Amino acid sequence: MGDDNLRTTSPRLRRWKALVLVLAALVGAHSTMFGLGALPINTGLSYGSVGDNIKLDDTAPPGYVRVVKAAPDRPLHTAGVRVGDAIRFDRPGDLRRGAFRSEELLGLSIVREGRTIRAVMRLPPSTTSLWSAQVLANALLGLFMVLAGALIATRARQASGVLLGAAMVTMGMPGSFPYEWENLLEPLFPISLVWSLIMMLAPAGMLAFALVQRANVTGRAVKAPWRIIFALYLAAHAGVWLAEVYTAHAFRDVPVLGHLASLVLLYWVGPIVACGLLIKAASETTAQDRTRFGFLAAALGLYFFGKFFIGLFINMTGNDFSLGNPVAALGLAASAAGVGIFLYAMLRHRVVDLGFAVNRTLIYGVLSTTLLLAFFFLEWGAEQIVPAEMREANILMSAGIAFGLFLVFHRVRDWVEKGVETLFFRSWRDNDARLGRFLKDAAFVTRADALTQTALAEFTRYTGGALVGVYAVADDGSARLQAGHDLPSRVEPDHSVMVRLRADREILHDDLPERLGAALVLPMILRTEIRGFVLIGAKPSGEDYRPDEREALAGAAQRIGMDLHALEIDRLEAELRRLKSPRPLRAGSRQVAAS
Structure with missing residues (x-):
């Protein structure tokens, strides 16, 4: 506490x-x-609680209990016990039991009108339990x-x-x-x-x-x-x-x-x-x-x-x-x-x-179990409605019932699964759809700074308001913050995160330094070179990032990195064309003839 x-x-x-x-x-x-x-099975046990027939009171001798019910043809009555008797089993625990070995013998003492009588109670043979x-x-x-x-x-x-x-x-x-x-x-x-x-x-x-x-x-x-x-x-x-x-x-x-x-x-x-x-x-x-x-x-x-x-x-x-x-x-x-x-x-x-995997497993496990039980009861109900003589005489009727339930089960299962997807996972699906729409549009952004800012906004939305920073790797190997706030402006080349990115070239989501403030580090890789990364903090809700979310974010970061690289190539090609193009002569200038 x-x-x-x-x-x-x-x-x-x-x-x-x-x-x-x-x-x-x-x-x-x-x-x-x-x-x-x-379940309707034979467990080898005989059922019946003696305790349902007795009452605790102070009128019975010490260690004895008073009998308030002894139905005819039941083991207690067959052993000679009658209503009003005080009884004590040789093994006191037998009074609390509800199941016994088949035809088990129980010794007991009966006090009636001041006399003590010895008796033996025989339990009936084991039987198949009734369906409940x-x-x-x-x-x-x-x-x-x-x-x-x-x-x-x-x-x-x-x-x-x-x-x-x-x-x-x-x-x-x-x-x-x-x-x-x-x-x-x-x-x-x-x-x-x-x-x-x-x-x-x-x-x-x-x-x-x-x-x-x-x-x-x-x-x-x-x-x-x-x-x-x-x-x-x-x-x-x-x-x-x-x-x-x-x-x-x-x-x-x-x-x-x-x-x-x-x-x-x-x-x-x-x-x-x-x-x-x-x-x-x-x-x-x-x-x-x-x-x-x-x-x-x-x-x-x-x-x-x-x-x-x-x-x-x-x-x-x-x-x-x-x-x-x-x-x-x-x-x-x-x-x-x-x-x-x-x-x-x-x-x-x-x-x-x-967690994502357990959530989906639990949902579809419960769904499948519920459907199976429902159709089990439907089949059982159909068997109760159709007379036994007809079912035994016409095997085609039993086969038809089973086949019909089989066809209906699959159709109902598909319909229910779609409903479950909409009910439980719609927000996840919609979130992924918006991210996919953004990535499609991102290929048509014409300026690197605009793409960086829109990517920052989209990652922040997708994560529910987490801190996000977009970093680019400079010529000296350090990473510089290009967009974002409340995050380190520079990450040194030999920082543990930079070393792990160069060594693993994959998403980092565990054992990250607390001072970095990151829950995920998503690399932007061009061939074997780390060109940058997206740093994402913990969700404000306190929830973990699901595996599918990590995969979607990592793919998005890689796409953004490739788009930024393409924009950089376009800029360099435009600059090269500008340098190669002939400059127009200014007024008053003279051309020098080749010698």
Whole structure:
């Protein structure tokens, strides 16, 4: 919670990035395990939670829990357990499990009317899971948050970016409950504790990011009262986590605190305050940054509302997460809207600049995945509409459906890709088009000084207002500033930049001296000779130059250098013609005859 003064080269920041990557690997594995439950496959496990049938109360003997439901023909009822009994498993962890080995045997003790009865509960054989669109959608949303958070954290230059990435990774948690093979007795308890701890970090991470980001905007460190509030918030979360550990061990609610549902509000406070701080920061910054903060607050707020606020509400009101429950459908829609807004804001408004290559890869990766999933559901829907007898009897119908979807997919993909290009990359395309128009016109400028000044103006426009200087190499090997300001007027022949230009004869964009004030040095090369260069400073927005921008600028500088050389040749040829042309005789002069 210190100032955001950790840079990319900071060992401390690199350690935090490594920690976020470890966190992303854990949450990603947990989300993948959650998603497997949505697929119609046989995992070799038998499903069913005993915990849904019991209640923690003080009337049961120590270590026992009270049974409130024992449906007929279910394993608990078949083992002889009835409503009102107090039970204790030989392995207490079995009470928390949701998946078991096929036909696993669980020993338990039953207390009924003062007598203790021994029993064995047999789990049913493993079966193929049922297809669940809701579970799969939640798993995909969670995996997206994990991937996006890891990318943001690893590419962040400041601590605020790492905090945002960490918060997003923790928000990708599908829940603290263990899934699939996580339910095996050996890893169950430690995994459950780790998952619940990571869940607790999500709201704290959001609040930490909002505090640091607002400090960046105002230019002031996080004030002491906010630091104290944050420390108390962390302490409260630690207390809730320890209370959950106690409940898991003792099968009793926490003394004094009572049922943990009363503490759920604590979980919501952090995100609400964080969104408020981001909105406050938006009002204190420039118009461009205001848009970015607004999108960020809306995206994180919607995702948290749908995934955690509504999720916890459903947990407290019946635990029905199926899409038949309107509240569950609302939660999924809100989470998906949050992810969509964040994706749009990140790629269109560059709330987080992931770089050109990652941006395009992420856009078209998400696009392709979305289209594939859409057509998968369309094919599945078509199979549900067409009677099974017709599909089985007429293979041509199934082939026709598949072929039709194939043709439609390619047409839709091409149409969507054009729309994506226009939506996300139009400003880049327009910027390149204006540069190309200038280079075409530059060949028809007739004076070198005019071409130098117009080139300076165009490079400044293209880079969004960066400092630009056009240099020409003199006879003594030094470079002299021809156009530009607030840059060195002369660069010595043995300056490191001049030496690298002569040695490499290519664009320079890394390890440039700070005193030169350059982010890019674009050479003007004639055969093997450096005739000049264009020096460009950092973007005022703080963004890096994309690879395609560097390539476009380097090509433009080379074209301008060739045009300047052509104008110099024209000047020299005109001067030579002037010197060779016969001078007219002045009045009163006499010609001297040849001897």
